[in-house]
Amino acid sequence: MMPGHICFAIAFVIIAAAGASTGEVPIKADRVEIREPTEELNSSYYWVFFRDKGIVEPEAMQAALSELEQVYPARAVARRRLRRTAPGLFDARDLPVSQAYVAQVRATGAQVRVTARWVNAVSVAATHDQRRAIEGLSCVERVQPLAHTAPFEMRDVREVPQDGGESTADFYGYASEQLHQIGIPSAHSAGYTGEGMIIGVLDTGFHRSHEAYTHSGHAIDVLGEYDWVRGDGNTQKEQGDDPWQHWHGTAILGEIAAYKPNVYVGGAYDAAFYLAKTEDVTREVPLEEDFYVAALEWFEQNGVDVATSSLGYIDWYTQEDLDGRTAVTTIGVNVATENGVACCTAAGNAGHDRDPRTSHLIAPADAFDVFTCGAVNVYGETSGFSSDGPTADGRVKPEAMACGDVTYLINPDDDRGYTTGSGTSCSTPLVASAVTLLVQAHPDWTVAQLRSALLRSGSIYRATGSYDPYSIEGFGIIDVWRAIETDFTGDLDRDGDTDLADHAVLAACLAGPGVEVGGECARTDLDLDGDADLHDWAALQNAYWGER
Structure with missing residues (x-):
C-alpha cells in the first residue's frame, strides 16, 4: 500500500432525506477522514472493546433509551415491535459508543476506523506501543486482532452459450x-x-x-x-x-x-x-x-x-x-x-x-x-x-x-x-x-x-x-x-415450538370468561373471544398434542 493512502472510518448519523420508496428518513453512513498507517509504522488492526457506554446512573440510561426510541427510524421500530425477542424495544447495546472513550483511544495516536455500538467497540490501526497504551486505559475491557474475510472464490464458473433469445x-x-x-x-x-x-x-x-x-x-x-x-x-x-x-x-x-x-x-x-x-x-x-x-x-x-x-x-x-x-x-x-x-x-x-x-x-x-x-x-x-x-x-x-x-x-x-x-x-x-x-x-x-x-x-x-x-x-x-403453510397456534412465547413454556405463559394470563386481555397477554386469546380462559387452555392442549 502506498504511504499516505486515505481511508475512512464510519459513524452513523440521521439526516433529513427522503427514502427511495418507503417514505422513511434514512440512516446514511457519515465519513470521518483519517490517514491509514503504513508498513513503515509497523501498525496492525485491532478491536478495542469498552467496559460500558459511559452512562453510570440508571435514570440517565433510561432517559437515553427513551430518547433513542423517539428518533429511531419508524420502519426499524415497527419491525422491532413485530419481531424483536430481547426485552423492550431498545437496550444499552443500541446506544452510541462513548465519544469520551473514543477520544482517549485517539489520544494514544491510534487511528479509529469503525465505531460499532452493538459490540461497544471501535476498530483501530495501532502500533505495538499504541496497543499497550490502549490496554492500559481504564475504560477498555480488552483488545483483540481483527479477522479478515475467508476467500470465497466462485467455483466452476462457466459462461452460458447465448442463443440470441x-x-x-x-x-x-x-x-x-x-x-x-x-x-x-x-x-x-x-x-x-x-x-x-x-x-x-x-x-x-x-x-x-x-x-x-x-x-x-x-x-x-x-x-x-x-x-x-x-x-x-x-x-x-x-x-x-x-x-x-x-x-x-x-x-x-x-x-x-x-x-x-x-x-x-x-x-x-x-x-x-x-x-x-x-x-x-x-x-x-x-x-x-x-x-x-x-x-x-x-x-x-x-x-x-x-x-x-x-x-x-x-x-x-x-x-x-x-x-x-x-x-x-x-x-x-x-x-x-x-x-x-x-x-x-x-x-x-x-x-x-x-x-x-x-x-x-x-x-x-x-x-x-x-x-x-x-x-x-x-x-x-x-x-x-x-x-x-x-x-x-x-x-x-x-x-x-x-x-x-x-x-x-x-x-x-x-x-x-x-x-x-x-x-x-x-x-x-x-x-x-x-x-x-x-x-x-x-x-x-x-x-x-x-x-x-x-x-x-x-x-x-x-x-x-x-x-x-x-x-x-x-x-x-x-x-x-x-x-408458509406452518401453523404456530399455541406458540405463545414465539420461540417456534408449542411446549410447556407456552402453558406457563397462558397460566400467567388466565383471567376467566368476560375479562378482556391486552398487551402481552393478547396473544393468549387463542379462540379470539376477547378473554383468556379454559377454552383457550383447551385450544393450547390441542396445539401441543398436535405437535407431539
Missing part, C-alpha cells in the same frame, strides 16, 4: 430448476414475491447495468448503498477497482433481484435493497470484519427485514471459537436477529467428512439464529465442497440446503450474458429469497418462528423428523411453500 425454460428462465427445488414459484403464485420487503446484501460490490437489473418497468429498487472499502456512497464498479471487485456481489444479488422474464428471474424480485460493499478483494490484511458489523448495524437502522452475506471470517479464530459467542461478526448477527432481522450466511467451501467431532465452518455461520446455508445440486446431491459443522457448542450447522452447485447466475461482465458458478455463496441468496417470501407471508413471526418453519420444511426433517446427525446436510433442502 429466451431460455428454453419457463417464466424463470435459467433460474427455473434452482427456484422450483425450494418451492419459490409456488410462493410467487400465491402473491409472495418480496413486495414491501427490504433486503440488505453485504458483498464485494454490485454492478447494476445488466439487462436483468434494468428491465423496462421493473428495474432493481436500491434504497441505499455504501462502500466501506472506499468510504463513499457508490457500490458499483469504479475506476481503479480490481477487475474482479464487483463480480461476486453482482452475481449473488442477481439470484434474488434479477427480473428478465423467460430468461432469468430472481427469487424475491419485487423486494427493495440496501447494498453494502464490505470486502476488498485485493487485500490480504484483516480489514473487513469491522466493515461487516458496521454494515449490519446500518441495515438494521434502515429497517431491513432480511440480511444476507456470502462472506465469512476465520483468520485467527479456530473452530473452538465458533461457539455462537466469540467471533465479532457472530455477535453482530446475534444482535441483528434479536432485533427481528432474519440473517442468512454461507457455511463455507472447505468440504466435509462424516465425523461429527470435526467441522469446517466460518464465522458468522455459528450465530445462534442465523440461517446457515449449505449447497446441493439440482438433483439434491450434497456438494463435495459444502462445509460441515457442528458448532463448537454442538449445534447443527449448516441447516438449510439449496442449489449451490452449477447455479445459474447473471454474468457480471456481460450485460446480456449468463453464467454458472458453484459455492455455498450461491446457495445462500436462494435461501435468503425464501426467507424474504416467508417474512412477507408472516410479518409478525419472530426469527425463531421463521427458522422453525423453514427448517422443518427441509427434506431430511420431513423424512425423519430430525436433522442430519453428521452436520453436513442440516434439515435438508428447504421448501418455502411448506414453511
Whole structure:
C-alpha cells in the first residue's frame, strides 16, 4: 500500500432525506477522514472493546433509551415491535459508543476506523506501543486482532452459450430448476414475491447495468448503498477497482433481484435493497470484519427485514471459537436477529467428512439464529465442497440446503450474458429469497418462528423428523411453500415450538370468561373471544398434542 493512502472510518448519523420508496428518513453512513498507517509504522488492526457506554446512573440510561426510541427510524421500530425477542424495544447495546472513550483511544495516536455500538467497540490501526497504551486505559475491557474475510472464490464458473433469445425454460428462465427445488414459484403464485420487503446484501460490490437489473418497468429498487472499502456512497464498479471487485456481489444479488422474464428471474424480485460493499478483494490484511458489523448495524437502522452475506471470517479464530459467542461478526448477527432481522450466511467451501467431532465452518455461520446455508445440486446431491459443522457448542450447522452447485447466475461482465458458478455463496441468496417470501407471508413471526418453519420444511426433517446427525446436510433442502403453510397456534412465547413454556405463559394470563386481555397477554386469546380462559387452555392442549 502506498504511504499516505486515505481511508475512512464510519459513524452513523440521521439526516433529513427522503427514502427511495418507503417514505422513511434514512440512516446514511457519515465519513470521518483519517490517514491509514503504513508498513513503515509497523501498525496492525485491532478491536478495542469498552467496559460500558459511559452512562453510570440508571435514570440517565433510561432517559437515553427513551430518547433513542423517539428518533429511531419508524420502519426499524415497527419491525422491532413485530419481531424483536430481547426485552423492550431498545437496550444499552443500541446506544452510541462513548465519544469520551473514543477520544482517549485517539489520544494514544491510534487511528479509529469503525465505531460499532452493538459490540461497544471501535476498530483501530495501532502500533505495538499504541496497543499497550490502549490496554492500559481504564475504560477498555480488552483488545483483540481483527479477522479478515475467508476467500470465497466462485467455483466452476462457466459462461452460458447465448442463443440470441429466451431460455428454453419457463417464466424463470435459467433460474427455473434452482427456484422450483425450494418451492419459490409456488410462493410467487400465491402473491409472495418480496413486495414491501427490504433486503440488505453485504458483498464485494454490485454492478447494476445488466439487462436483468434494468428491465423496462421493473428495474432493481436500491434504497441505499455504501462502500466501506472506499468510504463513499457508490457500490458499483469504479475506476481503479480490481477487475474482479464487483463480480461476486453482482452475481449473488442477481439470484434474488434479477427480473428478465423467460430468461432469468430472481427469487424475491419485487423486494427493495440496501447494498453494502464490505470486502476488498485485493487485500490480504484483516480489514473487513469491522466493515461487516458496521454494515449490519446500518441495515438494521434502515429497517431491513432480511440480511444476507456470502462472506465469512476465520483468520485467527479456530473452530473452538465458533461457539455462537466469540467471533465479532457472530455477535453482530446475534444482535441483528434479536432485533427481528432474519440473517442468512454461507457455511463455507472447505468440504466435509462424516465425523461429527470435526467441522469446517466460518464465522458468522455459528450465530445462534442465523440461517446457515449449505449447497446441493439440482438433483439434491450434497456438494463435495459444502462445509460441515457442528458448532463448537454442538449445534447443527449448516441447516438449510439449496442449489449451490452449477447455479445459474447473471454474468457480471456481460450485460446480456449468463453464467454458472458453484459455492455455498450461491446457495445462500436462494435461501435468503425464501426467507424474504416467508417474512412477507408472516410479518409478525419472530426469527425463531421463521427458522422453525423453514427448517422443518427441509427434506431430511420431513423424512425423519430430525436433522442430519453428521452436520453436513442440516434439515435438508428447504421448501418455502411448506414453511408458509406452518401453523404456530399455541406458540405463545414465539420461540417456534408449542411446549410447556407456552402453558406457563397462558397460566400467567388466565383471567376467566368476560375479562378482556391486552398487551402481552393478547396473544393468549387463542379462540379470539376477547378473554383468556379454559377454552383457550383447551385450544393450547390441542396445539401441543398436535405437535407431539
